[in-house]
Amino acid sequence: MTATSLIGKYAAFLTALLVVCAAATLLLNGGRASFEYPRIFGAIYNEPGADIYLGELPRTPDGALADGEVAWRKAAVVAGTAEAAAHAGAYWLRFGLPDEPFDAPVLRVRQLSHYEVYVNGDLALSYNMHRPTFRLDTSKQVRLVSLPPDRSSTVVHLRVVNDAPGLALGRVTIADGKTEYGDLLRRNAPRALLAVALLVMAAASLLGFLMNVRRPVYAYFGALALVSGASGLVHTSLAHFFIDLSAASYYMRLAFPIGLLAFVAFLEQLYGSGVYAVHRRIRYVLGGYTVVCAVAAWTNGPAYLQLTGPASMWVAFACGVVTAYSLTRSPSPADGKLGWIFIGYCVLALFGAAQWVLAVFPSVHPMLHDQAPLYNYYWKESTLYVGIFSFVACIGLAFASHLRDLHQRVEDLVAQRTAELETKHRQLQASTRETFEALREVSVWEERNRIAQEIHNILGHQLTGAAMQMEAAKRLIRLDPDAALPRIETALESVRRGLGDVRSAVRMMKMDVGGQDAVDLLSELIDATKDLTGVDVDAEFGPLPPLDALQKKVLYYALQEGLTNGIKHGGARRFELELGVEDGAIRFALRNDGEPYAPVPRGFGLSTLHDRVAELGGTLAIGDAGGRGAALEIRFPASQAHL
CATH class of the missing domain: 3.30.565.10 (Histidine kinase-like ATPase, C-terminal domain)
Structure with a gap:
């Protein structure tokens, strides 16, 4: 495959991907109508903002919150102080409803692991307080708390418990309950659809493995698509709406090293162990990396987040560079599947760079908010995931090309073997005909020899007896003619009998x-x-x-x-x-x-x-x-x- 054709295929794939994303965006947005962001109020930082109290809030003898007995401060001011950085344990946030015409306001809390929500002094929600664990990822959590519509008299208290020093304010928002569900559906639909498509690929590949258990390449691609699809689905707020998947979100970070390991094993099945056995060596390293991540996930949350966060990007980069070098040095021909693999690398690198820009340059976000609202609303949070989906899709196309090549080789081998069998069959037919001809000749000669032997035995026996009778008659005919006559009759009878036996033998020989x-x-x-x-x-x-x-x-x-x-x-x-x-x-x-x-x-x-x-x-x-x-x-x- 030449560089020109590879670039052309890359451009065609990227164009098709962008067209599909644009069509999905227009479908979700209801056409090209003007877009309006849903009204969402940030309870902590938006005016008038939330108040904060570091420590436990005292209670009255009857258990009511005594918030008037403490000194409240603005959360936005306290958040950046040394006092906040050193604080460990519980703290309280207090805020009211925004000056927005929400008919049915709802409160949503994310990125907090241990918290309680009180509405007008009554406990409305308690999360992970009885058996607290750090093995949670609540960034996509959907636990909506209905609020009274009366803005003037509604007060919300949020009690948060930190596992380590520092304030974890999370994301606390208030929105209209009538639009929040539709907003969740529309915002998460693109990522959910991509995840479902990957899960379908995984199911098809794993089914193929069940039907071809001696070909683990099916299992490796199925594992890559499975962890990619499951990770995308779990990391959508849409999935969390039906069930709390915070623990699954936490452990789903292991999908990255598992997927990378499955991909390298997939390459090893297609191209062998690679130059200097690099594929096998990388597979061993990734196996150890996966085990370390799994142990850290259970024992050390911060280390686990570091291993599967920033460090994982460097692992992926190094793995991509080494495997790409190995593939370029592969003795296998530069066929269609190799082209798709490199296209997958390029697409993933493109979307990875876009995600890096969004993470490193925060000033880009306001520009996207104003200039590209549809991308900002539907795709910004899924930029890297679109690249992952595209990468797995390219690997799937490479896998399909591999299966097509295998099928073609099988057909060519079958055609070759068929031609060889036809040649052998013709040779066997000719040999069989020759053998039958030879056996028939042998049978004829055996039959003739048997008949000749029978005739020899018949004539030898009968004629010998006749000769003896004739010799006796010859000696008696002069002395006693009457005694010689029976001898002559006996000789004649012997000759007649021999002639009959010969005729019988000849009839047997002629009889078919x-x-x-x-x-x-x-x-x-x-x-x-x-x-x-x-x-x-x-x-x-x-x-x-x-x-x-x-x-x-x-x-x-x-x-x-x-x-x-x-x-x-x-x-x-x-x-x-x-x-x-x-x-x-x-x-x-x-x-x-x-x-x-x-x-x-x-x-x-x-x-x-x-x-x-x-x-x-x-x-x-x-x-x-x-x-x-x-x-x-x-x-x-x-x-x-x-x-």
Whole structure:
């Protein structure tokens, strides 16, 4: 960010701030109508002024004030004397109503910690007299005492008790009760609105922290906005109108060191520990400063007021200079959030300088009273607070810029990761296709090798037997042709049987069962067997999970082998088939009504079927079917998967 753009942004922000303040002023004032100050009478210094008596006022035997028995003097004269400076304890003030047309006069006392108000000799108000404490700030206190409208006969006595030597006359004013409430509302509304805006920022940030507890930057900004908003709200007379917040006002001075500590911690979250770890070092120093202020607040009121008053301005100045230097030396780019932070520094410095001028040059106040009444009435007491609000608002904009940058980085990272995942996905798809192609080729080669082995075993067994029979027939044909003929028939039967087995193996090789339903496949074989042989097959199919090609072929071959052997060797005319899932396994059971089962060596078909079932991790059992016929049962895991 260049210096020109920073100056332009600073000017735009300051212009927007002044426009908002001007609009709020016109709204509170009811437009551009001429402004009139409310009539407020200073009871102590305004003519005719208040009388003072240093010491306790004597009382009559019935408890009434005996003010005629003491020598009263003018408070304005006594206030500057050495006697007043050395006086400690109680003193009394006496004054009447001003010569003002107040229909419902009210008395307001501020900046006094222990006092009693008597109206025409009767106690009207007692504040902090029974359990006195110095931990109070009554500068914004609103405890109004209604006064009789009769100016000629009304006398007010104010009893004050000092904690230390010297007169604390405070601010004692009399105004019209009908306008005093409206005056409180209008005069304190700007500060109260700024405080509420800061509290809204704090609530939003702390809510964000609750949703992102691993990001303490939310908590630090929320703490900064919270103490700033709470301090502004407590230091308005409007808040004191509803409840006495004098004790809260006293302790709210701790908001300054706490807010400064939260701000430095916020910077540390955004920019790290800084050059020479300055952010972390300042945070430690501010933590100690906050602890010292808290201890002084409880034990030593004057020291506490000094630490959180004039000394705090130097602490803030030093902290601002050091952190600004650290930020300019930061390796992070001069992004938008850094610009907002420096704008906040500049705005706070501007309003701080204005507040300093008001404090150091009292002659400015009469000029503002006459030449700038709206500023004097609505904003003068809140000049520094406007700067604090503007500073926190700029930090909030820097925080928003930080969150926007984080969101953009997250979006860029997501886009990058998405692109990488898409590339990996395409590579995986290509690799998967290659793997499937390779596995399919392997499966084909395994199937071909298995069929070749079966054909080799079939032909090797059958042709070997046929050759042996033919050799025997060759030797017998000359000696005993009748004995040679059975040998030739046996050889032919062996050749025919081998040819049938080869054809069956070829059919199994050609059969594509991958896309067919297992039940449909077996039903077709049952129907074909019924039509060809006339046997009766009663089939019961239960629910089946998805089966792969090898599982379907095993079931098909088992049914084919069971039907063929039952008809050919057992003379069976009726079969019962059960197929389903039992105990997590596929169960195939085929029973017939043929000749009783007699254990014999397994032929080629059953041996091949046994090997296929073993490949599936299953078992094959052949036995008696309850006294008549034979039973074939196969089990293999239902979850087994094969290509």
